[in-house]
Amino acid sequence: MKKYLELMRQFDLIKSIKPEEIESYLSEGSCNITEYGKNNIVHFVGEFCSKLEIILSGKVVIERIDESGNLMTIADFYGGDVLGGNLMFSKNPYYPMTVTAKDATFILEINKDRLFQLFSDNHEFLRSYLEYVSDHTVILGDRIKHYVNRTIRESIISYLDYERKKQNSNIIKLNMTKKALAERIGVQRTSLSRELAKMREDGLIEYTPVSISLLHKFFKDCVRIMV
Structure with a gap:
């Protein structure tokens, strides 16, 4: 007691x-x-x-x-x-x-x-x-x-924007495995990896195993999906 x-x-x-x-x-x-x-x-x-x-x-x-x-x-x-x-x-x-x-x-x-x-x-x-x-x-x-009811990219962007505000940084520290991150966002791990690679190719982010850096183009897409 x-x-x-x-x-x-x-x-x-x-x-x-x-x-x-x-x-x-x-x-x-x-x-x-x-x-x-x-x-x-x-x-x-x-x-x-x-x-x-x-x-x-x-x-x-x-x-x-x-x-x-x-x-x-x-x-x-x-x-x-x-x-x-x-x-x-x-x-x-x-x-x-x-x-x-x-x-x-x-x-x-x-x-x-x-x-x-x-x-x-x-x-x-x-x-x-x-x-x-x-x-x-x-x-x-x-x-x-x-x-809820968002595309994989929209869900990833929403999560990253939430973490950006929480961590007060455009470099998001990842304190979980990719499997745990996929569960958090609500997608399969392979789908998450594929979409992150596409977002890097499109110039939205750069990432390492321990962090994701948000680039200028990310914020344009973020404004679009948040309205």
Whole structure:
């Protein structure tokens, strides 16, 4: 229990809840800590969302399979990130995509009744919750818009533009294998390699095994597909 409480103290969303309160909620069952092994499914498509989940450690991804059968990673979530934050209060509170633990993962679950009570009694928690949900709803919506129903090149450009903003550089460092990058974009590895080669021939990028450099022509295509 102590190691979980120490993990929780790292995250802004949970800091406003006193450790003794969390212990009490865990004892009574309104909160729970669940462990998922690597590649375990956290939520299936269509599963009802009935609780707020805060990732304490590990890595969780949202995935979808496109019409060609390719696995697409829409978003990654790590310690301190939230699942179901806005979904559980919608009129259709069902997970639209699969949620998978990519590493051994621990998640704090807060049921809906306890969550409402925290909103009423702990305004600092409410403020942190609203800030998190507002910021990340925009980010996730943007990611989905940029990856769904796009050509391979458009998906690659959207991903690279996202990483350019995130890394604040026109030289994108690649911290994953080409197979993992293909899954992130939602294409086969061979299709990714072929399209990257075409983009280099067309003067959009230069790349090495560890980085991709964005050239002037890349930004012209980026503006075109982002509108």
